[in-house]
Amino acid sequence: MAVPARDRRTTRRPRRFELRATALYFTLLAVILALVGAAARTAFAAAVHRPAWAVALVLMGVSAVMAGCREKRRKSAARIARRSAQALEDATQTAVEALDAASPAAAVALAPAGAGAEATVLLPETVPEVPEVPEVPEVLEVPEVPEVLEVLEVPEVLEVPAAPVEIAYEALDPDEFEQAVAELCRRDGCLDVDVVGGAGDLGADVVARTPEGRLVVIQCKRYCDDNRVGSQDLQRFGGTCFTVHGADVAVVVTTSDFTAPALDYAEQCGIVCVDGPQLQRWQEGTGPRPWEGQPWQAEGTP
Structure with missing residues (x-):
């Protein structure tokens, strides 16, 4: 088959x-x-x-x-x-x-001949790690210093004038009244203010010089309301204020009032008369200063 x-x-x-x-x-x-x-x-x-x-x-x-x-x-x-x-x-x-x-990584080295010999693997040598180079920091840029701003000038605080203090001139004694009148002259800008009242003053109680340079001679009469300044007082002051003291402005200041003959004599001689109400307005700043002229005249008096 x-x-x-x-x-x-x-x-x-x-x-x-x-x-x-x-x-x-x-x-x-x-x-x-x-x-x-x-x-x-x-x-x-x-x-x-x-x-x-x-x-x-x-x-x-x-x-x-x-x-x-x-x-x-x-x-x-x-x-x-x-x-x-x-x-x-x-x-x-x-x-x-x-x-x-x-490849060197797979190379095998055979052990010596004999039973039970084992193969030895040859590993490549370990390559050392290269240390990292530290980075060099960049140069820090120094910031420019800003210019100092100019300090603004603070405007000065305006001084607020203090309110005038009312003074009871009738309650002052003659010396205090002269000092009060001298203080009014200093307040209104007069220079070389001096109180010369006393024995042998020849009618001059306060002497001052205005900001314009005129010499002011003041006689102070601290009288009661019922005691007026008469013409005799004006005549004694008028005989010395211009000739002896060389006044540019002669002033009589009283806390009361003037008689009519006294006002007539003052007008003839060019003496400025300041009575109680006019003194109060001068002190308050609402009336004129005596050396600014003779703006007020005597009203009808007996």
Whole structure:
């Protein structure tokens, strides 16, 4: 009985997938494609610059194609691609095996011959880490010192004049009354104010000089309301105020009033008479100062 012959088919062991081999395979494929592309660009550039060479290359290519077609055994494009891929894969595998054999990390040192000998793997020496160089800090820029702003001058506080204090001149004694009249002269800007009243004063109780430089001679009469300054008092003062004291302005100040003959004499001699109400207005600042003239006249008196 004849035993049918079995079809012997060679079974190829599938190769296991290796990442490194696959990567190298595609790398070589990319290099080949790059070379083919470079050759194509070179041919195109040559065809542009030298058309005669391009025609020659085309004729040679056509002749090669026709010669290939005449061969009895024609090779299909698919078979050529498979063979190219197979050759590229084999070249990749060979390169991988060569790299594995040459790698110092995979070198194996065999132990001395003998039972139980173990293989010792030689590892590469550890490369010491290079210490990092500390970064040099940049030079800090010193900020410019701003200019000191000029301090604004604070305006001085305006002094508010104090309200005049009412003084009861009738309650003062003669000396205090003279001091009070001298203080009024100082308040209104007079200079060299002096109280000279007393025995032998020749009718001058207060002497002062106005801001304009005129000499003022004042006689003070601190009388009661029922005691008026008469013409005799004015005559005694009028005989010395101008000739003896050299007054520019002669003034008689009283806390009471003047008689009519006294006012007439004062008007003739140019003596300024200041009675009680007029003294009060001078003290309050509502009336004129005595050296500013003789603005007031005596009203009807008996």
